[in-house]
Amino acid sequence: MMVGERPPAAEPAGRMISCVIVEDQAMFLEMLSEMVALRGGLRVVDQARTVAAGRVACTTHRPDLLILDLALTDGEGLDVARTFVEANPDGRVIVVSGNASDFVCPAWLTPALQAVISKNETFQALRQELDD
Numbered sequence: 001m002m003v004g005e006r007p008p009a010a011e012p013a014g015r016m017i018s019c020v021i022v023e024d025q026a027m028f029l030e031m032l033s034e035m036v037a038l039r040g041g042l043r044v045v046d047q048a049r050t051v052a053a054g055r056v057a058c059t060t061h062r063p064d065l066l067i068l069d070l071a072l073t074d075g076e077g078l079d080v081a082r083t084f085v086e087a088n089p090d091g092r093v094i095v096v097s098g099n100a101s102d103f104v105c106p107a108w109l110t111p112a113l114q115a116v117i118s119k120n121e122t123f124q125a126l127r128q129e130l131d132d
Contacts, residue, residue, distance in 0.1 A: 016043040020066050023068075031052055066084045
């Protein structure tokens, strides 16, 4: 479901959209990474399983897109999102969470938030957001 008011930014022809994926479950992280890698125009530049590693990935790579789980073993995914938004104010965030129905988007994240997808949905919901 679309959350933010801002339409996706048009990318110049041939430019790859860089993506960081932050997910604490190893198998799900690997599946997400493989799915993103198969999408044309997207490139996974880093993966992280913790808040600390996610924050480093966002500041190091300044990705265009962050795919983020909210509940991580060492803290809240929103801490990663804040670092991401500070590093790339024009970036987009897709939240993928088992608690998506409980998510209340903080005001500072609203401009960057593209979608909130429940882990109970199919991968098709994420594919659709990646293609937008």
